[in-house]
Amino acid sequence: MNSSFKKTLHDGRPNIGDRQKFHQYVDEIFDRRWLTNRGQLVQEFEKELADYLGVKHCVIMCNGTIALEIAIRALNLDGEVIVPSLTFIATAHALQWQQIKPVFCDIDRNTYNIDPYEIEKHITDKTSAILGVHLYSRPCDIEALQKIADKHGLKLLFDAAHAFGCSYKGQMIGNFGECEVFSFHATKFFNTFEGGAITTNNDKLAEKVRLMQNFGFSGMDNVVHVGTNGKMSEICAAMGLVNFDEMDEIVAVNKRNYECYKMAIPSIAGLHLIDFDEKEKCNWQYIVVEVGVNYPLSRDELVSELHANNVRARKYFWPGCHRMEPYKTLFPHAGEMLTITEEVVSRLLVLPTGTSVDETTITKIVGLMQR
Numbered sequence: 001m002n003s004s005f006k007k008t009l010h011d012g013r014p015n016i017g018d019r020q021k022f023h024q025y026v027d028e029i030f031d032r033r034w035l036t037n038r039g040q041l042v043q044e045f046e047k048e049l050a051d052y053l054g055v056k057h058c059v060i061m062c063n064g065t066i067a068l069e070i071a072i073r074a075l076n077l078d079g080e081v082i083v084p085s086l087t088f089i090a091t092a093h094a095l096q097w098q099q100i101k102p103v104f105c106d107i108d109r110n111t112y113n114i115d116p117y118e119i120e121k122h123i124t125d126k127t128s129a130i131l132g133v134h135l136y137s138r139p140c141d142i143e144a145l146q147k148i149a150d151k152h153g154l155k156l157l158f159d160a161a162h163a164f165g166c167s168y169k170g171q172m173i174g175n176f177g178e179c180e181v182f183s184f185h186a187t188k189f190f191n192t193f194e195g196g197a198i199t200t201n202n203d204k205l206a207e208k209v210r211l212m213q214n215f216g217f218s219g220m221d222n223v224v225h226v227g228t229n230g231k232m233s234e235i236c237a238a239m240g241l242v243n244f245d246e247m248d249e250i251v252a253v254n255k256r257n258y259e260c261y262k263m264a265i266p267s268i269a270g271l272h273l274i275d276f277d278e279k280e281k282c283n284w285q286y287i288v289v290e291v292g293v294n295y296p297l298s299r300d301e302l303v304s305e306l307h308a309n310n311v312r313a314r315k316y317f318w319p320g321c322h323r324m325e326p327y328k329t330l331f332p333h334a335g336e337m338l339t340i341t342e343e344v345v346s347r348l349l350v351l352p353t354g355t356s357v358d359e360t361t362i363t364k365i366v367g368l369m370q371r
C-alpha cells in the first residue's frame with residue numbers, strides 16, 4: 001500500500017453541491033433578513049421535495065430525530081411500538097423519549113429489514129404501531145407490514161432516513177404508511193447540514209405536524225396545540241436546494257462506486273456485498289458487506305485492518321439498539337427473540353462512498369480486503 005493512500009482519511013465525506021450558488025443564496029437570505037420561520041427558501045425546498053417524491057405534503061424539519069418524535073406524537077402513539085433493533089439508535093430513542101416502549105423485532109436474514117412474520121409475536125394489547133425502517137436504501141416489505149397493521153388495527157409509519165430517492169414497486173418512498181420520516185443529516189446521501197422531513201398524503205396529519213413543528217402556533221398570537229421547535233433555518237434550506245440540483249450526479253457517482261465495489265467483492269471468498277433491485281430507484285448510498293464464516297478474518301479484525309490503513313469502515317449498526325442503554329437494562333432478555341439480528345450485527349460493515357471517493361480509492365480499499 002503506498003503511503004499517500006494511508007495519509008488520507010477515506011471516510012466518504014459529505015456531498016456538497018455548487019458552492020457559488022450556495023453563497024448566492026446566503027447573500028439573498030441576508031438581503032431579505034429572513035433567517036428562519038418558514039422563509040422563502042424553506043417553502044421552495046418543501047415544494048421541490050414534494051414534487052420529486054410525488055407526495056401531497058412534505059414538512060421540512062430541523063433534523064430527522066425531532067421529525068420522528070413529532071410524527072409519533074401527531075399519530076397519538078402510546079404504550080408499545082414495534083421496531084427493528086438493527087437501526088440507528090434515534091429510531092428507538094424517539095419512542096423512549098416520549099415514554100413509549102420500543103419493542104424490538106427481528107429482521108429478515110436476506111434484506112436486514114424488519115421481518116413481517118416476526119411482528120405478530122410481539123403484539124400485545126398495548127401495541128399502538130409498527131415503526132419500520134428502510135435500512136441501507138432498501139424498502140421494507142411494505143405490503144406485508146400494511147396487512148399486519150390493518151389486521152390488528154395498528155398504525156404504520158416509516159423511518160426513511162436511509163431511503164430518500166428510493167422507490168418501492170415504482171412509487172417513491174415518502175408515500176407509504178401514515179407518514180414517512182427522512183433525515184438530511186450531513187452523513188446522509190442528501191444533506192442540508194442538519195435536517196429532516198415528514199411526508200404524508202393525509203391532509204389532517206400534515207396540518208397537525210405543521211402546528212406541532214412551530215409551538216402549536218396558528219397565526220401570530222394564537223396557539224391551538226402543544227408543540228415544539230422543529231423548524232429548519234434558511235441556511236439549511238439553501239444547502240438543500242443546492243444539493244437537490246445535483247442529486248442526479250450524486251446518485252450517478254454512488255452507483256459507479258457501488259459497481260466498482262461489486263466488480264471485486266463478490267469474488268472474495270467469504271464476503272457478501274449488499275444488492276439492490278435494478279428495477280427500482282435507489283440512492284446507492286450504503287456499501288454494506290457481510291463477513292461470512294469462511295472469510296479468514298472476523299468482521300472486527302477486518303475493520304481494524306481497514307482503520308489501520310485510514311479507511312473509515314463502520315460497524316453499522318453494532319451492537320443493535322437492544323444492547324445499548326437504556327434498553328440493555330430495561331429489556332435484558334430482548335436478544336432472545338432477536339436471533340438473526342444478534343448474528344448479523346457482528347458480521348456487517350459499511351464502506352465509504354459518495355462524491356469524495358473515487359475508483360482508484362475503491363480499488364485500493366478492496367485490495368486491503370483480498371486475502
Ligand SMILES: *Cc1c(COP(=O)(O)O)cnc(C)c1O
Pocket residue numbers: 063064065066087088090091133159161162182183184185194195196
Ligand atoms: C440518521 C438517522 C436518524 C436520525 O436523523 P438525524 O437527522 O441525524 O436526527 C434516524 N434514523 C436512522 C435510521 C438514521 O440513519
